[in-house]
Amino acid sequence: MRPMLLSIMLLFALPASSVEAPGTVPATAQVAASATTRATASATAATPQATPTAPDNDLILSEISSQYSPLYYPALMARYRDGDTTLTAHEFVCLYYGYPFQESYRPLSPAPAATNDLLDRFAANIEPDSAQCAELVSLGERVFDAEPFNLQVINLLTFAYGRLGDKKMERTNYFRLRNVINTITSSGTGLAERSPWHVIYFANAIETLTSMGLHPGRRLVASRTVEYVSLLVRNGPVRGYYFDFGRIYMKKP
Template sequence: MKQVLLILFILLSMLSGYAQSFYFEKPDYKEIEKAIKVKGSDYYYSALMERYHRADTTMTLEEKRHLYYGYSFQPKYSPYDTPDFADSLRAVLQKDQHSDSELKRIVKYADLLLADNPFDLRAINYQLYALEKLEKQEAFRKRLNQMNITIEALLSSGDGLKKESAFYVIYTTHEYDLLDILGFQFGGQQSLIEHYDYLKVAENPSQVEGMYFDVSPCLNSLNKMFK
């Protein structure tokens, strides 16, 4: 498990400097919803997802944003589901060392998680660890590119320092992923303020007290569940 976390640290550290100077703009969900329905356009959703599955490195930032935020309008979007096989993956990851057969199981379970949520950064990270150990270089590069696509979309949405510049996420797990990317540690306190999650962060050199995340798609999905 320690080696898995080390891979996460290395990969996210590569992006942390990039994150600090990233230009950001909050997503316009209404415009995105319209754009991804236009067949033949650059933002038509099924075409974007096909490019994502190919790990297309030529995608523009706007295409990445329409891909990520547009997923909240897809029938499969269910931000509060917990697949049964997630426990199976966690059980394998508890070990400090893994045999080839165990590494292949990690790849298999991660694939199942990603079939349910293609932007699950933790599943991608665990699979990257296994693929590196198995020396599956092409598959490793593909997953790494997909991770980058997702992270770039997230980082383009804000800086998280106040509600007006909150990060926009479609999964609450991405809040904690972004803290890691930016070099912060969760301070143990979470608050829901209107449609924003506020996470307090541990003491840090930047003297940032906490970060804001717009979780509107998550709340909308939750409301639909209880209608």
Template sequence: MLKQIIFLLIFCFGIQMNSQETGFTTPDYKAIEKEINDKNSKFFYPKLMERLTKNDTLLTHEEYRHLYLGYVFQPKYDAFWKSPDEEKLNALYNKEKLETSDYDEIIKLSNHSLSDFPFDLRQLNYLSYIYHLKGDEAASKIASFKFHSIMNVILSSGDGKKCETGFHVLLVEHEYVLLNLFELESKGQSLVKNCDYLSFEKGAYNVEGIYFNIEKMLENERKMLR
């Protein structure tokens, strides 16, 4: 039940987000790296991250774009990141019915996860819903704003129609968040050049599959294997 309700919330917001996007801009990682390392730039990464952690809702789309895509240049970036509280959170999410006593535990664990990786889309989505259940609408809107701002960055990074215009993501998990957003179910996954290609059942949708650009994930993997 919890998963169904959250999915409906995420899907409705997804339609609204998609309607706001009129095109995409392929990320220029060299330009992004230069900006986030320039102390005089409005995109200087430490300042942007400080605003993000302080729940600044005035962060613009371009600032979120530098935050999300610029994270690949941060020492903490790990393309295989998993929440340190994944097992505990999954046990709570898989419950048939949440008790009010579960809310605070989920909030604590989700925020701990986000302190380790601020772009944990799954936790931001759930956190928004749990705050809503608890009656804290201000906190719910902040988590929702972060989630949708990050999703807009991904959606504005490509169109997914071919590898050259694939959506840029930090984690494989983010690929499946996007699929869930538009109620799409993949039937296969394959590596095509520097892209993940998620294929669909033939005739199920208007497209045969979606491409995700994972070039920075692959670079990170090679770096970790050195």
């Protein structure tokens, strides 16, 4: 329960600069818009797919496995870690949904101590000074190494770099954050059990909703791999969204 609460807390507790697209539009507004219309992607970022498409595991696995493919996973992950902002929407699909095929993917393991340490530090002081931001960055980069799709951490890095005045790294992390969320919200409509949003961590579902400015409520099992996450406050006519957690169970111990 704690990680979920903390995720909500973090994404709402951050000062405005942390969730704004560097220099321009508030992230929450932009991500929410792209999630609903899929037409407002950033010019510099990957353009989301026009039609929501469920990720094809077999296709992704074959694309990321060939050493001679430009989508070869180690090369793709190296670009992502290096902060390459030329990654395309399809490359993000391969990155995010290809991660469950990597040895380091352990969605059911407890969060590393460093993750909790990072989030605890921030929760204890949400107005860090420069030195504290430098420490958050240092710790955050370590956690990012171990958990490259932990959206809370990427969000926190965006915030800390922004606070340090490091626009380049702020933009880099915002690019990662926005495109991972775009990847998730392009994997289905989220509005029906047969068209869920596919995530590779339980926390990503909550983080996606909070990034849209929504208030996630209870999780209800809809099928073997799909759950319905209700909203505490309706999003227009929508009372909740469907998420597919199937990839998490691929690594069931």
